[in-house]
Amino acid sequence: MKFPLPLLRRHVVGLACALALTSSFAQAQDKPPLxxxxxxxxxxxxxxxxxxxAEQLRTSTGDTVVVENRPGAATRLAIDSVKRAPADGRTVLLGSSAPFVLFPMTYKRLDYDVDRDFLPVAHLVDVPTVISTAGGSPFQTIAQYTAWVRGQPGRGNVGLTNLGGALHFSILALGKAIGTPLTPVPYKGGAPLVxxxxxxxxxLATDALASQLELHRAGKVRILAVSGSGRNRALPDVPTLKxxxxxxxxxxxxxxxxxxxSGTPxxxxxxxxxAFMAAVQQPQVQSQLQRAxxxxxxxxxxxxxxxxxxxxxxxxxxxxxxxxxNED
Structure with a gap:
Protein backbone atom coordinates (compact mmCIF):
# COMPACT_ATOMS: atom_id res chain seq x y z
CA MET A 1 0.00 0.00 0.00
CA LYS A 2 1.30 3.43 -0.91
CA PHE A 3 0.72 6.42 1.41
CA PRO A 4 0.41 9.97 0.14
CA LEU A 5 3.64 11.84 0.83
CA PRO A 6 2.20 14.19 3.53
CA LEU A 7 0.68 11.23 5.35
CA LEU A 8 3.93 9.28 5.09
CA ARG A 9 5.82 12.22 6.57
CA ARG A 10 3.39 12.35 9.50
CA HIS A 11 3.93 8.63 10.14
CA VAL A 12 7.73 9.06 10.09
CA VAL A 13 7.60 12.05 12.45
CA GLY A 14 5.26 10.21 14.80
CA LEU A 15 7.52 7.16 14.83
CA ALA A 16 10.56 9.35 15.56
CA CYS A 17 8.77 11.06 18.46
CA ALA A 18 7.69 7.71 19.88
CA LEU A 19 11.23 6.38 19.70
CA ALA A 20 12.58 9.53 21.37
CA LEU A 21 10.05 9.28 24.20
CA THR A 22 10.81 5.60 24.65
CA SER A 23 14.55 6.37 24.81
CA SER A 24 14.03 9.19 27.31
CA PHE A 25 11.83 6.97 29.47
CA ALA A 26 14.44 4.22 29.39
CA GLN A 27 17.18 6.66 30.39
CA ALA A 28 15.03 7.99 33.23
CA GLN A 29 14.39 4.43 34.40
CA ASP A 30 18.13 3.67 34.32
CA LYS A 31 19.11 6.87 36.16
CA PRO A 32 19.56 6.21 39.89
CA PRO A 33 17.81 8.54 42.33
CA LEU A 34 19.64 11.55 43.70
CA ALA A 54 14.75 17.24 48.25
CA GLU A 55 11.30 18.66 47.64
CA GLN A 56 12.62 21.60 45.62
CA LEU A 57 15.09 19.50 43.62
CA ARG A 58 12.34 17.06 42.64
CA THR A 59 10.45 19.98 41.18
CA SER A 60 13.37 21.75 39.51
CA THR A 61 15.23 18.73 38.09
CA GLY A 62 12.49 16.16 37.62
CA ASP A 63 14.73 13.64 39.37
CA THR A 64 13.73 11.17 42.02
CA VAL A 65 15.33 12.60 45.17
CA VAL A 66 15.51 10.67 48.44
CA VAL A 67 16.81 11.58 51.89
CA GLU A 68 18.82 8.86 53.60
CA ASN A 69 19.36 9.26 57.36
CA ARG A 70 22.50 7.46 58.55
CA PRO A 71 23.02 8.53 62.17
CA GLY A 72 25.89 7.38 64.32
CA ALA A 73 29.55 7.95 65.14
CA ALA A 74 29.10 11.74 65.17
CA THR A 75 28.03 11.71 61.47
CA ARG A 76 31.09 9.68 60.42
CA LEU A 77 28.93 6.76 59.25
CA ALA A 78 27.21 9.04 56.78
CA ILE A 79 30.50 10.59 55.70
CA ASP A 80 32.07 7.18 55.11
CA SER A 81 29.08 5.98 53.09
CA VAL A 82 29.31 8.99 50.76
CA LYS A 83 33.08 8.65 50.44
CA ARG A 84 32.59 5.07 49.21
CA ALA A 85 29.74 5.94 46.84
CA PRO A 86 30.31 6.17 43.08
CA ALA A 87 31.66 9.58 42.09
CA ASP A 88 28.79 10.17 39.67
CA GLY A 89 26.98 13.02 41.43
CA ARG A 90 24.03 10.83 42.49
CA THR A 91 25.07 10.65 46.17
CA VAL A 92 25.46 13.94 48.01
CA LEU A 93 26.39 14.47 51.64
CA LEU A 94 24.49 17.23 53.40
CA GLY A 95 26.75 17.86 56.33
CA SER A 96 27.86 20.29 58.97
CA SER A 97 31.11 22.17 58.71
CA ALA A 98 32.47 20.56 61.92
CA PRO A 99 33.57 17.21 60.40
CA PHE A 100 35.50 19.14 57.73
CA VAL A 101 37.02 21.70 60.09
CA LEU A 102 37.40 20.34 63.62
CA PHE A 103 37.27 16.56 63.42
CA PRO A 104 40.68 16.29 61.68
CA MET A 105 42.13 18.19 64.66
CA THR A 106 40.34 16.26 67.39
CA TYR A 107 40.01 12.63 66.29
CA LYS A 108 43.07 10.43 66.58
CA ARG A 109 41.90 8.45 63.59
CA LEU A 110 39.47 9.26 60.82
CA ASP A 111 38.47 7.04 57.90
CA TYR A 112 38.38 10.03 55.58
CA ASP A 113 40.59 12.92 54.51
CA VAL A 114 38.62 16.11 54.04
CA ASP A 115 40.76 17.40 51.17
CA ARG A 116 41.48 14.11 49.45
CA ASP A 117 38.06 12.43 49.66
CA PHE A 118 35.52 15.23 49.19
CA LEU A 119 34.64 18.22 47.05
CA PRO A 120 32.42 21.03 48.35
CA VAL A 121 29.39 21.73 46.17
CA ALA A 122 27.67 24.63 47.93
CA HIS A 123 27.31 26.49 51.22
CA LEU A 124 23.57 26.24 51.93
CA VAL A 125 22.68 27.73 55.33
CA ASP A 126 24.20 29.30 58.40
CA VAL A 127 23.13 27.54 61.58
CA PRO A 128 22.54 29.71 64.66
CA THR A 129 22.97 27.77 67.88
CA VAL A 130 21.30 28.13 71.25
CA ILE A 131 21.72 27.26 74.91
CA SER A 132 18.55 25.78 76.33
CA THR A 133 16.93 24.03 79.25
CA ALA A 134 13.61 22.30 79.90
CA GLY A 135 10.50 24.45 80.02
CA GLY A 136 9.99 23.58 83.68
CA SER A 137 13.58 23.95 84.87
CA PRO A 138 14.34 26.12 87.90
CA PHE A 139 16.29 28.75 85.94
CA GLN A 140 15.15 31.17 83.25
CA THR A 141 18.37 33.04 82.46
CA ILE A 142 22.06 32.25 82.07
CA ALA A 143 22.72 34.11 85.33
CA GLN A 144 20.23 31.90 87.17
CA TYR A 145 21.73 28.78 85.59
CA THR A 146 25.20 29.91 86.68
CA ALA A 147 24.04 30.33 90.27
CA TRP A 148 22.26 26.95 90.14
CA VAL A 149 25.14 24.93 88.71
CA ARG A 150 27.64 26.45 91.13
CA GLY A 151 25.52 25.05 93.93
CA GLN A 152 25.13 21.63 92.28
CA PRO A 153 28.59 19.99 92.18
CA GLY A 154 28.81 17.29 89.52
CA ARG A 155 25.62 18.38 87.72
CA GLY A 156 27.26 20.50 85.05
CA ASN A 157 26.34 18.12 82.21
CA VAL A 158 25.53 19.83 78.92
CA GLY A 159 23.98 17.85 76.08
CA LEU A 160 25.15 18.27 72.47
CA THR A 161 25.12 16.24 69.28
CA ASN A 162 28.82 15.41 68.97
CA LEU A 163 32.19 15.79 70.62
CA GLY A 164 35.08 17.55 68.95
CA GLY A 165 32.98 20.27 67.30
CA ALA A 166 32.59 23.99 67.86
CA LEU A 167 29.87 23.52 70.47
CA HIS A 168 32.10 21.18 72.46
CA PHE A 169 34.84 23.79 72.78
CA SER A 170 32.28 26.52 73.37
CA ILE A 171 30.90 24.55 76.34
CA LEU A 172 34.40 24.22 77.79
CA ALA A 173 34.91 27.96 77.31
CA LEU A 174 31.56 28.65 79.02
CA GLY A 175 32.63 26.56 82.01
CA LYS A 176 35.79 28.63 82.34
CA ALA A 177 33.83 31.86 82.01
CA ILE A 178 31.43 31.00 84.85
CA GLY A 179 34.09 29.36 87.01
CA THR A 180 32.46 25.92 87.08
CA PRO A 181 33.56 22.89 85.03
CA LEU A 182 30.96 21.78 82.48
CA THR A 183 30.89 18.30 80.95
CA PRO A 184 29.82 17.87 77.30
CA VAL A 185 27.49 14.86 76.92
CA PRO A 186 27.10 13.66 73.30
CA TYR A 187 23.82 12.47 71.74
CA LYS A 188 23.19 10.88 68.34
CA GLY A 189 21.05 13.77 67.12
CA GLY A 190 18.87 16.73 67.97
CA ALA A 191 15.73 14.64 68.57
CA PRO A 192 17.16 12.32 71.27
CA LEU A 193 18.91 15.32 72.82
CA VAL A 194 15.72 17.30 73.33
CA LEU A 204 21.33 22.17 79.87
CA ALA A 205 21.83 21.63 76.16
CA THR A 206 23.27 23.38 73.16
CA ASP A 207 22.23 22.67 69.59
CA ALA A 208 21.07 24.27 66.38
CA LEU A 209 18.23 26.73 66.82
CA ALA A 210 16.30 24.84 64.14
CA SER A 211 16.20 21.70 66.31
CA GLN A 212 14.62 23.49 69.27
CA LEU A 213 12.71 26.51 67.98
CA GLU A 214 9.25 24.93 67.81
CA LEU A 215 9.71 23.26 71.18
CA HIS A 216 10.66 26.65 72.63
CA ARG A 217 7.55 28.21 71.11
CA ALA A 218 5.47 25.38 72.61
CA GLY A 219 6.99 25.93 76.06
CA LYS A 220 8.60 22.49 76.29
CA VAL A 221 12.11 23.93 75.94
CA ARG A 222 13.32 27.28 77.22
CA ILE A 223 16.06 28.89 75.14
CA LEU A 224 18.25 30.92 77.50
CA ALA A 225 20.65 32.46 74.99
CA VAL A 226 21.63 32.47 71.33
CA SER A 227 25.11 32.38 69.84
CA GLY A 228 26.80 35.05 67.78
CA SER A 229 27.14 38.79 68.24
CA GLY A 230 23.52 39.85 67.61
CA ARG A 231 20.04 38.69 68.50
CA ASN A 232 18.35 36.25 66.17
CA ARG A 233 15.33 37.54 64.26
CA ALA A 234 13.40 34.37 65.09
CA LEU A 235 13.93 35.04 68.82
CA PRO A 236 14.19 38.81 69.27
CA ASP A 237 13.41 38.57 73.00
CA VAL A 238 16.19 36.07 73.74
CA PRO A 239 19.58 37.64 74.55
CA THR A 240 22.90 36.54 73.14
CA LEU A 241 25.36 34.97 75.52
CA LYS A 242 27.60 37.92 74.74
CA SER A 262 36.37 13.39 45.00
CA GLY A 263 36.62 12.30 41.41
CA THR A 264 33.13 13.53 40.59
CA PRO A 265 33.40 15.12 37.13
CA ALA A 275 20.86 23.18 41.30
CA PHE A 276 21.49 23.48 45.03
CA MET A 277 22.10 27.23 44.93
CA ALA A 278 18.93 27.75 42.93
CA ALA A 279 16.94 25.52 45.29
CA VAL A 280 17.97 27.33 48.47
CA GLN A 281 17.28 30.71 46.86
CA GLN A 282 13.63 29.91 46.11
CA PRO A 283 11.37 32.17 48.20
CA GLN A 284 9.26 29.29 49.51
CA VAL A 285 12.38 27.36 50.54
CA GLN A 286 13.91 30.41 52.23
CA SER A 287 10.67 31.00 54.11
CA GLN A 288 10.53 27.37 55.22
CA LEU A 289 14.14 27.38 56.42
CA GLN A 290 13.84 30.73 58.20
CA ARG A 291 10.73 29.52 60.05
CA ALA A 292 12.84 26.59 61.21
CA ASN A 326 38.61 12.01 70.75
CA GLU A 327 39.24 8.34 71.40
CA ASP A 328 36.06 7.23 69.62
Missing part, protein backbone atom coordinates in the same frame (compact mmCIF):
# COMPACT_ATOMS: atom_id res chain seq x y z
CA UNK A 35 20.41 10.55 47.27
CA UNK A 36 20.90 13.18 50.00
CA UNK A 37 22.72 11.57 52.91
CA UNK A 38 22.32 13.03 56.42
CA UNK A 39 24.30 11.92 59.47
CA UNK A 40 21.47 12.50 61.96
CA UNK A 41 18.05 10.95 62.63
CA UNK A 42 14.90 12.59 61.26
CA UNK A 43 13.67 15.64 63.10
CA UNK A 44 16.80 17.72 63.50
CA UNK A 45 18.00 20.88 61.77
CA UNK A 46 20.04 19.14 59.08
CA UNK A 47 17.16 16.78 58.31
CA UNK A 48 14.88 19.82 57.93
CA UNK A 49 17.27 21.27 55.36
CA UNK A 50 17.61 17.95 53.52
CA UNK A 51 13.86 17.51 53.12
CA UNK A 52 13.38 21.10 51.95
CA UNK A 53 16.14 20.59 49.36
CA UNK A 195 13.93 14.17 74.58
CA UNK A 196 16.40 13.95 77.46
CA UNK A 197 16.37 17.72 77.95
CA UNK A 198 12.57 17.89 78.24
CA UNK A 199 12.63 14.81 80.46
CA UNK A 200 15.06 16.45 82.86
CA UNK A 201 17.84 13.92 82.28
CA UNK A 202 20.27 16.66 81.30
CA UNK A 203 19.89 20.17 82.76
CA UNK A 243 25.01 40.22 76.34
CA UNK A 244 25.73 38.39 79.60
CA UNK A 245 29.38 39.32 79.23
CA UNK A 246 30.42 35.85 78.02
CA UNK A 247 32.21 35.45 74.68
CA UNK A 248 32.30 31.64 74.78
CA UNK A 249 29.73 31.17 71.99
CA UNK A 250 30.82 33.99 69.68
CA UNK A 251 32.08 31.44 67.12
CA UNK A 252 29.68 28.60 67.91
CA UNK A 253 27.54 28.98 64.80
CA UNK A 254 27.95 26.20 62.25
CA UNK A 255 26.92 25.94 58.62
CA UNK A 256 25.53 23.20 56.46
CA UNK A 257 26.72 22.44 52.96
CA UNK A 258 26.62 19.88 50.16
CA UNK A 259 29.63 17.67 49.41
CA UNK A 260 30.38 14.92 46.89
CA UNK A 261 33.12 12.29 46.61
CA UNK A 266 33.74 18.90 37.18
CA UNK A 267 30.71 19.38 34.94
CA UNK A 268 28.63 17.26 37.33
CA UNK A 269 29.80 19.27 40.35
CA UNK A 270 28.95 22.51 38.56
CA UNK A 271 25.48 21.22 37.68
CA UNK A 272 24.87 20.22 41.31
CA UNK A 273 26.23 23.56 42.52
CA UNK A 274 23.78 25.39 40.26
CA UNK A 293 15.62 28.87 62.50
CA UNK A 294 18.10 28.42 59.65
CA UNK A 295 19.64 31.32 57.69
CA UNK A 296 19.76 30.48 53.94
CA UNK A 297 22.94 31.49 52.09
CA UNK A 298 23.29 29.65 48.77
CA UNK A 299 27.01 30.28 48.23
CA UNK A 300 29.05 28.52 45.56
CA UNK A 301 31.69 25.81 45.98
CA UNK A 302 34.58 28.28 46.01
CA UNK A 303 33.01 30.22 48.89
CA UNK A 304 32.40 27.00 50.82
CA UNK A 305 36.04 25.94 50.38
CA UNK A 306 37.25 29.38 51.48
CA UNK A 307 35.11 29.27 54.65
CA UNK A 308 36.49 25.85 55.53
CA UNK A 309 40.05 27.19 55.30
CA UNK A 310 39.24 30.27 57.39
CA UNK A 311 37.57 28.25 60.13
CA UNK A 312 40.46 25.81 60.35
CA UNK A 313 42.82 28.73 60.92
CA UNK A 314 40.59 30.11 63.71
CA UNK A 315 40.05 26.85 65.58
CA UNK A 316 43.46 25.19 65.24
CA UNK A 317 45.24 27.10 68.05
CA UNK A 318 42.19 26.70 70.33
CA UNK A 319 42.02 22.95 69.80
CA UNK A 320 45.78 22.55 70.21
CA UNK A 321 45.71 24.52 73.46
CA UNK A 322 42.88 22.33 74.82
CA UNK A 323 44.82 19.12 74.26
CA UNK A 324 41.54 17.34 73.48
CA UNK A 325 41.64 14.14 71.45
Missing amino acids: KLVVGFPPGGALDTLARAM TDLVGGHVP ESGIDAFAHANAWYGAFVP KATVLALEK GLDPTGLDAAAAARKLREEREFWRPIVEASGFK
